[in-house]
Amino acid sequence: xxxxxxxxxxxxxxxxxxxxxxxxxxxxxxxxxxxxxxxxxxxxxxxxxxxxxxxxxxxxxxxxxxxxxxxxxxxxxxxxxxxxxxxxxxxxxxxxxxxxxxxxxxxxxxxxxxxxxxxxxxxxxxxxxxxxxxxxxxxxxxxxxxxxxxxxxxxxxxxxxxxxxxxxxxxxxxxxxxxxxxxxxxxxxxxxxxxxxxxxxxxxxxxxxxxxxxxxxxxxxxxxxxxxxxxxxxxxxxxxxxxxxxxxxxxxxxxxxxxxxxxxxxxxxxxxxxxxxxxxxxxxxxxxxxxxxxxxxxxxxxxxxxxxxxxxxxxxxxxxxxxxxxxxxxxxxxxxxxxxxxxxxxxxxxxxxxxxxxxxxxxxxxxxxxxxxxxxxxxxxxxxxxxxxxxxxxxxxxxxxxxxxxxxxxxxxxxxxxxxxxxxxxxxxxxxxxxxxxxxxxxxxxxxxxxxxxxxxxxxxxxxxxxxxxxxxxxxxxxxxxxxxxxxxxxxxxxxxxxxxxxxxxxxxxxxxxxxxxxxxxxxxxxxxxxxxxxxxxxxxxxxxxxxxxxxxxxxxxxxxxxxxxxxxxxxxxxxxxxxxxxxx
Amino acid sequence: xxxxxxxxxxxxxxxxxxxxxxxxxxxxxxxxxxxxxxxxxxxxxxxxxxxxxxxxxxxxxxxxxxxxxxxxxxxxxxxxxxxxxxxxxxxxxxxxxxxxxxxxxxxxxxxxxxxxxxxxxxxxxxxxxxxxxxxxxxxxxxxxxxxxxxxxxxxxxxxxxxxxxxxxxxx
Numbered sequence: 070x071x072x073x074x075x076x077x078x079x080x081x082x083x084x085x086x087x088x089x090x091x092x093x094x095x096x097x098x099x100x101x102x103x104x105x106x107x108x109x110x111x112x113x114x115x116x117x118x119x120x121x122x123x124x125x126x127x128x129x130x131x132x133x134x135x136x137x138x139x140x141x142x143x144x145x146x147x148x149x150x151x152x153x154x155x156x157x158x159x160x161x162x163x164x165x166x167x168x169x170x171x172x173x174x175x176x177x178x179x180x181x182x183x184x185x186x187x188x189x190x191x192x193x194x195x196x197x198x199x200x201x202x203x204x205x206x207x208x209x210x211x212x213x214x215x216x217x218x219x220x221x222x223x224x225x226x227x228x229x230x231x232x233x234x235x236x237x238x239x240x241x242x243x244x245x246x247x248x249x250x251x252x253x254x255x256x257x258x259x260x261x262x263x264x265x266x267x268x269x270x271x272x273x274x275x276x277x278x279x280x281x282x283x284x285x286x287x288x289x290x291x292x293x294x295x296x297x298x299x300x301x302x303x304x305x306x307x308x309x310x311x312x313x314x315x316x317x318x319x320x321x322x323x324x325x326x327x328x329x330x331x332x333x334x335x336x337x338x339x340x341x342x343x344x345x346x347x348x349x350x351x352x353x354x355x356x357x358x359x360x361x362x363x364x365x366x367x368x369x370x371x372x373x374x375x376x377x378x379x380x381x382x383x384x385x386x387x388x389x390x391x392x393x394x395x396x397x398x399x400x401x402x403x404x405x406x407x408x409x410x411x412x413x414x415x416x417x418x419x420x421x422x423x424x425x426x427x428x429x430x431x432x433x434x435x436x437x438x439x440x441x442x443x444x445x446x447x448x449x450x451x452x453x454x455x456x457x458x459x460x461x462x463x464x465x466x467x468x469x470x471x472x473x474x475x476x477x478x479x480x481x482x483x484x485x486x487x488x489x490x491x492x493x494x495x496x497x498x499x500x501x502x503x504x505x506x507x508x509x510x511x512x513x514x515x516x517x518x519x520x521x522x523x524x525x526x527x528x529x530x531x532x533x534x535x536x537x538x539x540x541x542x543x544x545x546x547x548x549x550x551x552x553x554x555x556x557x558x559x560x561x562x563x564x565x566x567x568x569x570x571x572x573x574x575x576x577x578x579x580x581x582x583x584x585x586x587x588x589x590x591x592x593x594x595x596x597x598x599x600x601x602x603x604x605x606x607x608x609x610x611x612x613x614x615x616x617x618x619x620x621x622x623x624x625x626x627x628x629x630x631x632x633x634x635x636x637x638x639x640x641x642x643x644x645x646x647x648x649x650x651x652x653x654x
Numbered sequence: 655x656x657x658x659x660x661x662x663x664x665x666x667x668x669x670x671x672x673x674x675x676x677x678x679x680x681x682x683x684x685x686x687x688x689x690x691x692x693x694x695x696x697x698x699x700x701x702x703x704x705x706x707x708x709x710x711x712x713x714x715x716x717x718x719x720x721x722x723x724x725x726x727x728x729x730x731x732x733x734x735x736x737x738x739x740x741x742x743x744x745x746x747x748x749x750x751x752x753x754x755x756x757x758x759x760x761x762x763x764x765x766x767x768x769x770x771x772x773x774x775x776x777x778x779x780x781x782x783x784x785x786x787x788x789x790x791x792x793x794x795x796x797x798x799x800x801x802x803x804x805x806x807x808x809x810x811x812x813x814x815x816x817x818x819x820x821x822x823x824x825x
Contacts, residue, residue: 209668210671213668213675214676214679218722238723272723274726396721397717398717
């Protein structure tokens with residue numbers, strides 16, 4: 070027995086040596102690709118350059134689907150669209166310097182909207198970092214305030230652990246972007262042991278709370294059972310936790326009315342009888358009055374953004390607030406909260422469902438809300454006007470897709486009209502830039518969404534101005550045969566800027582009109598895809614139908630009424646109950 | 655409101671920048687900040703003093719700093735029984751004829767002389783920031799040539815004072 074032990078050891082040592090020899094040839098770049106495969110990454114959006122040549126060479130040799138965008142911003146917005154509809158982290162690669170700085174807008178956008186992204190940037194070699202080398206930018210310093218976390222890999226041995234941690238941080242707790250900066254010499258460095266499997270996460274300072282405190286749930290239940298005029302405000306946290314089912318079950322059980330934030334749309338069926346619409350600056354009158362008059366406000370996964378609350382001093386003046394959020398820092402940040410509950414929305418809703426209670430009789434409350442809906446529905450247009458109203462265009466898209474398409478937008482008027490008039494049937498179908506309000510987001514995001522769901526109808530509703538900010542990504546539609554449908558609500562101006570200038574700056578349209586525009590149809594054709602122009606209201610239905618039913622990419626340049634406003638509106642500094650433009654005329 | 659916050663962090667490059675950058679982004683005004691190693695390897699501790707308007711602001715600060723991945727623990731120790739120390743080096747104009755007088759000021763503060771020139775003396779003072787403020791105030795008329803302070807570092811005392819039960823109905 071004793072004699073055998075050293076023999077065995079000897080043998081295994083030889084095996085190890087053989088193993089080592091095989092693995093000794095691996096570079097940091099190969100380990101990088103292996104780490105991505107370990108994370109089940111199925112697609113990467115990126116753009117190569119000098120500092121990431123080793124990474125791209127490894128991608129070439131170890132097939133992993135890479136989508137070459139036409140600008141780094143396009144790549145990262147596509148990754149955001151992918152992350153939003155699939156729930157998986159979007160992966161982006163860009164080179165050092167300008168490649169990395171071109172990602173800044175997308176990273177900030179993902180941070181504001183809590184989208185999981187893992188962003189890899191190249192960096193100059195560690196030997197020259199800090200010398201203002203060619204294409205060097207301090208991307209760690211630049212992205213520190215706009216990421217959930219960031220890393221610069223200083224030793225190739227750390228690479229597998231850092232990649233693993235980056236994915237973990239990006240996709241757990243309150244999701245967000247993580248940047249991993251990889252210097253070129255680290256990507257080229259020889260990695261001497263097979264540490265990919267052994268890489269363990271070591272994050273003592275990061276333990277998100279997922280399960281709600283039982284006593285807090287008890288308190289919430291007590292308060293909800295006393296509520297005579299309750300309302301449930303639902304934000305993107307419910308979507309991030311994939312808790313639409315639980316939410317619907319909960320509100321149906323107690324007949325609680327529901328309002329959404331912009332980003333929370335789709336968490337409950339847009340046609341549900343308990344759904345009052347979006348609240349906030351351009352929300353429905355009923356949703357805002359529900360918040361204004363409620364006695365208990367149950368906020369699930371919304372961060373009380375200023376576009377939702379309006380003037381904080383006038384926000385929900387009579388309400389006791391229950392706030393469920395996975396991020397403790399959001400609770401009490403803007404609105405004083407009676408019952409804070411730090412938890413994942415799904416876990417919290419399950420806990421609430423496990424504590425059945427007797428709700429108050431809400432008949433009067435529902436009657437009041439119903440009356441608001443009857444009296445002050447969303448409205449648009451003027452009698453006898455033959456122009457195509459943008460709201461009508463969105464309604465048509467809604468009708469033709471049954472509310473089941475994946476819709477992406479930029480920011481501005483078209484975004485608000487889509488939020489108001491496209492009632493989403495399902496969750497994870499709504500992709501928009503909410504917190505940061507990024508022009509040029511919608512179209513590349515649609516590309517990412519289509520990659521995530523090749524069989525679904527993906528529609529990008531964009532404005533003429535925002536679309537031109539990332540228009541170069543049109544090349545991808547043809548290249549990858551992506552049947553994305555683009556609807557430009559073209560009013561030849563920066564609609565929302567113009568609206569504010571009309572309303573608050575006495576119609577001084579400073580730099581907001583764009584009379585000269587490209588011929589979008591010809592542009593589409595130049596990129597090898599079909600384009601239609603619609604400028605008569607009677608053509609809308611037929612052209613939209615043709616576009617949506619096509620199994621190819623289509624661009625529709627829809628010339629909508631130029632001088633029209635998003636209504637109703639809570640003017641800046643006003644409370645939710647002080648809406649303007651609530652009625653026609 | 656002046657608050658004393660201690661932050662336990664993983665000692666990684668850039669961690670100080672993360673914390674101060676965050677405070678800047680959220681518009682907190684740092685009065686002083688100190689960082690150093692602790693008894694545990696790889697763990698550092700920061701002590702910073704900030705001025706905030708109200709309780710809600712300080713709660714935000716603690717929560718936001720806690721969110722940083724490299725931050726292990728954040729504590730607002732202002733209300734606790736704490737020991738707090740700061741060190742100051744003060745170069746004072748001290749011609750020989752005035753030295754006895756100056757020394758009589760330094761003595762109660764238990765300052766020590768760490769450098770001496772023909773006409774100037776450098777004192778070292780250790781104590782809580784108020785004590786150092788008081789010393790500087792007294793020594794200033796003699797002419798302070800140079801002054802540098804480390805910022806306060808602090809931690810909680812072993813024995814915390816328990817609130818006494820109210821025995822009288824009079825406040």
